[in-house]
Amino acid sequence: MLYALHTKTNILFIINPISGGRGKLRIPDFIDKYLDKDRFSANFVFTEYIGHASELADEAAIKNFDVIVAAGGDGTINEVATKVLKHNIILGVLPLGSGNGLARFLTIPKNLRQAILAINAFKIDKIDTAVFNNKCFFNLAGMGFDAHLSSVFSGDKKRGLTGYIKLGLQEVFSYKAEEYLINIDGKDYKRKAFAISIANSSQYGNDVYISPNASVQDGLLDVCIIKPFPIWKLPVLSYIMLKGTAETSDMIEIIRGKNIKITRKNPGPVHVDGEPLQMDAEIEISINPLSLKVIIP
Template identity: 60%
Template sequence: MAKSNILFIINPISGGKDKSNIPDLINARLDHSKFNASYRFTSYAGHAAEIVDETASMNFEVIVAVGGDGTINEVGAKVMAQQKVLGIIPYGSGNGLARFLKIPMSPRKAIEVINLYQVSKIDTATFNGKPYFNMAGMGFDAHISSIFANNKKRGFSGYLKTGLKEMINYKPESYRIVVDGNSYTRKAFVVSIANSSQYGNNAHISPLASVSDGLLDICIVKNFPLYKIPALAYFMLRAKTHQTEMVEIIKGKQIQIFREREGAIHIDGEPFLMGKEINVSIRPLSLAVIVSGHI
């Protein structure tokens, strides 16, 4: 049986964790009867995507993102375009997509998942033309992402501290949201368009989301008084946001969002600045991913 060529693209700064030993760990754990392994470290934002392009003619059947959701986004967009297979070793701050796909947070166990080589196709989406795989949106979470991107103390505790500090002064915005031709006007704290169920760290915004149903979940976190923050956190961490009136979830395929002004958005946790009109659409079963069990 012929071996598959596999490339590991390693983001050295994702999640604030040292990864200098990752090639040695992979060499020790990878099934070398199945794979010929190569390694590349990224040096700057956008480098992972460049590496996939540079190696397009080198016959890598599998390309593994070693990092967080942002690294997966860079690598996955190119893997999808080249119709190859994406692997994931979670090493980010939240690891939302990896958690949803049941990929272990332990690098050793994640390598074992790669060895099993169970491939499934998942839905992806575009946000004003930019591909994403886990979560995108606007409002308070995008505001926090734009601040958090410059915070050296990445991780759940840093995100929580920044969020609590900023929440006091954040003002909800008005949105007109068109889902498959149906129009909704809402004043919202957050508007997230979920492919998977969670942001990361097991904080679920849309517990019933699926990456294989051909639908996106538009999650509208309504304006709420600050004293309800613990309740919202409870529902998210218990994967019960679909049971609270604080969150409205609408499923659809084609979404247009109109807001009052341009501002921050996030795509798989990475911040961007975009205009007043946002167009989102689903791309059913468009990315092949190594997964752990049934998704």
């Protein structure tokens, strides 16, 4: 739907200066060049530490900003969107991260000028959100190898896709699959898994698809179980995800549901929209259909 603007809309751009491994100090000038000033009254702020975007978004909502734009990657979007959801206002996205999984699903242009023009058009839609042990997520959350890798990657100064791939290749040789008890809408499954991803949208980012048919508007979460595999099959798994054929692969099992409980043997790392956290052995996950208002192209 299109929202009519009769007065200027207060819009705050929360910019993560290190998302994607690039400096962002000139971005406010670039936004100012292309943003429709007849429609928007814009403010800009840079994050200074993990969690700062969340604080800034909360403060902005209380100060009656109508739209808050997360200018960063999926982690920045998570911090901002959590507060946007809480205050029932509108989220905008400028995809400046290394993966941009949610932005890619929403077809928000990677080109910054085009993404700003999409904000000018101000077309609003609603998407599903999800909760992972009381922590909101919007794209993907999970445990197993990708959570382990996120935990290791967070300590690496060389951010970006290249650094992530390099670390992944180092870690994959020593990582061991784990046993999980999974309950999906009341039905029990016991699985040994290399990783389990809970997908609200279809991809990790960089067009790497874990659940090609997942949708942020279907009221369901996709539980994607990557089965244990011999290391020589790693290129096959990579090819499956890049080609978007996980649904038909015997290496990945996908089960859809609304209320999910996963129990593992020990507490350990998880990731929530790519950001590493430590959580208990038991994790509860649920979906909140069409609960977040987002500007889309």
